[in-house]
Amino acid sequence: MAVVGAGPIGLAIAWRCAARGLRVVVHDPAPGSGASAVAAGMLSPVAEAYFGERQLTALLLASAARWPAFAAELTEATGVEIGYRTEGTLMVGLTGDDLAEARRLWAYQQGLGLPVTPLRPSELRDREPALAPRVRGGALAPTDHQVDPRLLLPALRTAARRAGAVLVPQPVRQLSDVDAHVTVVAAGCGAAALTGLPVRPVKGQILRLRAPDGVAPGFRHVIRGYADGEHVYLVPRAGGEVVLGATVEERSDTTVTAGAVQRLLRAGVDLLPELAEYDLVEAVAGLRPGTPDNAPILGPLPDRPDVLAATGHHRHGIVLTPITADLIADLVLGGVPDPLLTPLRADRFDPAGAAVGGPEPTMEGHLWN
């Protein structure tokens, strides 16, 4: 089989399939140059459970539940620590208005039965004394964790290689460039040109700061905050790095703009004043592969049952890596799609094609290479 794209999705699929005995070739002229290089690595199905995305939330939760075992297995296979951390996520509101907006969301999340624990201001300060005194209130999502994508990527490369996958640094400009019985297109935004699927770039700008003198940041939790209407997150890493993100822009360029940097920094410093003294070490922009319903596209192309899409992960590529890899590997090896894949089918946007719940394209006879 062939995999197009050596981001976390493509590599995890390659790893899983190769480990189960398939011959796998991964094509990517610039591995890890896509959205994952910019990603913060939050595993936040609870904090990112938004109104109107109930089905997506279920998928995020299912994948996040696989992360502890996935991380352990990956570290065992490679000897590489990937920065998987379980301190949980604090969600905070800076002003009264921010807190009111946050509380609406927390109530929704609690209504879904998700673990969201509102904290009294004193409890919030006990947990993170570095938070600005101005921060009006917060809540804890203890099961929302994090991983470091810049450690994850090389670990997945190593795991895929050790399992027997071959990485080829050549671009795939069209599907006919690939000679395989089954092809998985895990090319992020590049999937649109290869498959015609409605995957569009959604620009995100993100900053990396570093605590002075190389010490660990003065906070332990992932912090997601509303600050004067700006939504930001702050992800602390053991080595002193803090990831501060991110914009969500319907644009396809990757320039870093003065206004976005200013807004991110202002919100970050307002929430955690000590950040003002941190080094600003990186400002970058990446393109997330967005879809019309914000959910990924996983499964065969309507007219090409031998070509499986594994793209459209939008803001959720890291958290969805384990379940995507498992579902696609099961499909490639077993030929029968998991029911979880039904709402993620590639033909769900096709007005002329089968609606969700329609007949599955048959894949028999196309699944081994």
Add this chain to the structure above:
Amino acid sequence: MAVVGAGPIGLAIAWRCAARGLRVVVHDPAPGSGASAVAAGMLSPVAEAYFGERQLTALLLASAARWPAFAAELTEATGVEIGYRTEGTLMVGLTGDDLAEARRLWAYQQGLGLPVTPLRPSELRDREPALAPRVRGGALAPTDHQVDPRLLLPALRTAARRAGAVLVPQPVRQLSDVDAHVTVVAAGCGAAALTGLPVRPVKGQILRLRAPDGVAPGFRHVIRGYADGEHVYLVPRAGGEVVLGATVEERSDTTVTAGAVQRLLRAGVDLLPELAEYDLVEAVAGLRPGTPDNAPILGPLPDRPDVLAATGHHRHGIVLTPITADLIADLVLGGVPDPLLTPLRADRFDPAGAAVGGPEPTMEGHLWN
């Protein structure tokens, strides 16, 4: 003769001396890596005429007056345009408080007889429609110009070389490393270790933005603004670049900090909203060579009449380049210090040494190499 330091000061001295027939060797392991690489290139003796610096202001004015001829001569000698622009400088205040502070300074500058023309809000908008509607008022300093240091440096290198100066990429760790009858120390902050002079690093952080799509910025003047108590300047370049600076910090590191970037960007965007859409292409910090009285140190060391200091230019290195080069070249070639040098003598900080106006150290017999 030897020159230690291939920044604009050292190179301009080398150019002037070599052009007048001296054999000149310039020592610098990393030419142009000092403060000038970070400098904005404002030639602003009027806008930078601050309370209590009357003598320095006179020197800045005298050097700025030499800039048109200096720029023309340099371009003639090298064929290189150095971005010398004469649109003038607008000084503006964002809030009522900012404007009140600015007006105090303008009154002082007008009291010195300097060309500062207060503008009505409508006149301000006529001159720069891109200014934020919130900007409360401004004044024009028509004789404050600008040059691009990143064009100036290579032009000076070319001019010095064409005049016969030799650039040697070796470091000078102590004065005894140099074999010359006269040595000029133009090493910026590095002068302190070489000479014992009270030159200290003053950190400045600065940003470079770029107008989208490579068009010229939407404003023509250098803009110096007070914005909610923050003092910033914005220097537009023909190619679309805008330099936004600068912090003034008593620190010797060159890290870029989140807080400084945020404050610079906020002030810049508040004054010129279109900057929010500009690319942020560079954030850097440099170290200005500061002195106890903010004026440069030009002249022989108290105990080494064969060693001339040309350092301590602090925030004024670019504007002071022509006069520094002329005065030092005259001193090296003529042996008699110009009266302009008297308040800039190297022994003025020495409590045991000669006070300002004391006897000049004799330089005869040491001036040719």
